[in-house]
Amino acid sequence: MIGRWGLLFLAAVSLSSCGLFKKNNSWVAFDSSVSDNQKDLLQGDLQLVGSLNFANVTYEDLDRIDLPDLSGNSLARFLQARVKFIVGEGFDASSQRNVVANYYNYSPSLMNEFSSAFDRVVTVMTNTGSAVYLDGKQSNTLYSINIADQNLIVASPRVGIIKIGEGLFSNSRVNSISPDSLGHRLLRLGTLFHESRHSDGNGSNAGFPHTKCNSGDFAGYYACESNTNGPYNVEAMILKHFYEICYNCSESELSALQISAADAASRLVYGARKRDSQPEYVR
């Protein structure tokens, strides 16, 4: 009897640790490490994106995010190209990582959005994947990662996995407003757009890494932005528009969007410049 329960327990643990993905009706697959509550909220957030409609969009806004317009469709496509899997804090990328090739010669090519290489290689895209790619590039090791019953080759910063938890939920925690309110949803989406940008870029700028702050609140930490089209500046821009469409939002929700935008804008260092956002990939 004990043995049977033990086996059941082990089966449950192994299913959980290997990332049993839950079915859903959005373009994103959620790992079992994401709670049902978080999954429901995020699905609602993602569904909201297609209906977004901004006014007063400037050329500078478009230049930051490298999109022809900021329609709901364009923004949804932006996320769809960069977010395929969402995993929770329980997902351990290092234990799901395999070495495909040692002493691998990284001579990446630029990824064309419409190339067959992109379609063939990239099935998921998250920060964790971007980090694994950069780790491999630095150590001349090509990695793959076990995710959603696949052994996915990490051949581009766009092959990552969005890992949620502290970053996505606690950052938008404002006690007086509900997690499913429009303000909260927009705050989470702001973070998601930030994370999405980490899967772009090439060469020394692959993954749009943050730069070391020489001064200011976070001096000495890698928490600043040297790219005008990098994650923080994309987030600041999108939050500005979110504020403007947060109709019927409470003053606390509006202030939370404003403070988040201020935080993102405060990370831009003097002399920041625009970089090529095309992601690179290796064959």
Place this chain on the structure above:
Amino acid sequence: MKKTILFTVLIVAFGTLVFSQRKPNEKAAKNSEAPLALPNSVIPELMGAARTKRGTNLSTAELAVLEENKKFRSYLENSYIQLPLIENIRMTKDGNFHHVPTEVIGSSEIFGEIADRIKANPSLTREALRFYSACAVNEQLITSVRAVCTRNLKDWAKIARIDVSKVEIPDDIIRIADVLPHRN
């Protein structure tokens, strides 16, 4: 003789009353860390407004307004000391500053409450502007919060038609405040 003594006593009592009411303000002005401590150049109009109220005969309605102002000021003072300090954020976040610190975004409740109260009673705007200006120039506070204070200072001053151009806010704070979303 009795009248003279009575007059003298009244004068002394009045003087004591005035002194006791002014003393806390003077202390606050001397202490650079006191809530709502303002730089020398801040909003002369506000100071002028405070003086004209003193010593006049106030109606019940005016007294009620003053009482509400007093309560609001008390709320602002309590809120001011809750605003996130750079030093505290750097200590609590342990080097992980990738996203906006929770303590920072938590202050949106304060800004939201202030905005709600001003909207319900525009006569509170002047007190709020003192709060925003003190926050905007306080170098111990986190930059993003100072920028939001600056944005609010400008927005609410514009609505109330009060000149706040003499508040000496550093350029790097104004640069951020200028790109923030704001109320029309």
